[in-house]
Amino acid sequence: MKLQLLCLSLIGLLFLFQVSTASAAAPVHKDRASLPITVKSNEMTADNKGKTALFSGKVVAKQGDITIFSDKLVVNYADKNGEVEKVEALGNVRIIQLNKTGFAEQAVYDSRNGRIVLTGNPRVVQGGDSITGKVITYYVDDEKSDVSSGGDPKARVEAIINPQTRKNDAGSR
Numbered sequence: 001m002k003l004q005l006l007c008l009s010l011i012g013l014l015f016l017f018q019v020s021t022a023s024a025a026a027p028v029h030k031d032r033a034s035l036p037i038t039v040k041s042n043e044m045t046a047d048n049k050g051k052t053a054l055f056s057g058k059v060v061a062k063q064g065d066i067t068i069f070s071d072k073l074v075v076n077y078a079d080k081n082g083e084v085e086k087v088e089a090l091g092n093v094r095i096i097q098l099n100k101t102g103f104a105e106q107a108v109y110d111s112r113n114g115r116i117v118l119t120g121n122p123r124v125v126q127g128g129d130s131i132t133g134k135v136i137t138y139y140v141d142d143e144k145s146d147v148s149s150g151g152d153p154k155a156r157v158e159a160i161i162n163p164q165t166r167k168n169d170a171g172s173r
Contacts, residue, residue, distance in 0.1 A: 037063045051077040069094040100126045115139050133157040
């Protein structure tokens with residue numbers, strides 16, 4: 001149960017990718033989706049015809065209490081209404097929310113399928129607890145997550161779960 005809560009909580013920090021109002025149906029995330037997003041980078045290139053925006057060089061994206069660091073951030077817009085369709089954070093991805101941090105080489109939010117996928121040595125850490133695998137996937141609409149070996153028979157999912165220390169035990173030492 002603690003592992004499942006850890007995964008849901010930690011992957012929830014990736015919610016920054018869910019910026020379209022159509023995707024913000026869950027009341028828990030509705031407030032965050034209405035907050036402004038600030039993106040800072042060394043460069044930005046927009047392709048209106050291609051419906052993309054590329055931020056590169058020490059990218060820092062912030063929305064509320066969530067901050068994403070990456071080498072590049074690519075935003076893909078839908079043709080019809082200009083809503084965000086897919087967002088990709090590439091290279092040295094680090095996502096921080098309070099005491100939770102996610103790491104990967106790539107994070108992709110696919111709004112059509114309502115999922116966020118972390119790949120490239122993905123790892124999520126909260127305090128002394130962590131989970132790793134080949135692929136970490138969070139299904140936004142269903143509020144569930146999967147951590148897998150990506151079909152690689154040599155790869156394994158690993159969770160490190162530390163017991164909680166009781167305040168009484170800490171006081172008696």
